Amino acid sequence: MTARTSAGILLHRGGPRHTEVLLGHMGGPFWARREEGAWSVVKGEYEAPEPAWEAARREFAEELGLPAPEGEPVPLGEVRQSGGKVVTVWAVAGDLDPGAVVPGTFTMEWPRGSGRQRDFPEVDRVAWLTLDEAARLIVRAQTVFLDRLAAHLAGPAP
Template identity: 70%
Template sequence: MADKRSAGLLLFRRTATGTEVLIAHMGGPIWQRRDAGAWSVPKGEYGPQEEPRDAARREFTEELGLPAPEGEYVPLGDVRQSGGKVVTVWAVEGDLDPGLVEPGTFTMEWPRGSGDMRAFPEIDRAGWFGLEPARAKLVAAQTAFLDRLTAHLEGVR
């Protein structure tokens, strides 16, 4: 069986105090009380018939309820998360108000083993964070995207 693959967009902006990235806290009861390691680049799974960058744009819209930003899409490559999923991300410069986020939902059995299916938001909040605060919040494997974004921005100067 092939590995599951996800694609996403890491929105970034430059401020007077440095670069900030938009990340999202994963929704649902499993992540509800966690902070460190419970945030992610807005992303989602895609199948073999979809181009990863198209999937990244689609998933950004599905997860945040806002259109994917226009601009230069900078490839940040892939990482393999601890569960085996391969995540591919592009960075794009832009800005948005996290208060406008209207997340999509997913359905899961909850509580586990109950037979009750419940809907939960894909994400329960999104926010702008400096690179170091974001590093402490992101799923461990995704911190590599922060390093790659930093390398790209330093090369642009």
């Protein structure tokens, strides 16, 4: 069995001294009252043969209802999350208004066992966060992407 794969874009603005990243708070009833560990890079699942970068752009548009940013993508690599999903992320410099986001939705049975299907937003809110704020709130395995972005923005070591 192959691992589930996900690809995403870590949108960032500012410079090495004051960097902000755009994260999404995961939608649905499980995450509704959680903050720490409930924020994520804007990403989504894909399957071969779709290229990961194309999936990242598609998922950005689907999850936020806005076109993917046009900036130069900087590969931040991949990480395996605790549930086994392999996440690949690119950093892209850009800006957007979180108030303009129109999130995509997913359907699930809720409450569980009720037989009723309900729609929930993929992300129930997005926000610009400093790297320190983001590190406190993001899914633990994804903190490596924040570190890699900070290292990239700092440039090569002297």
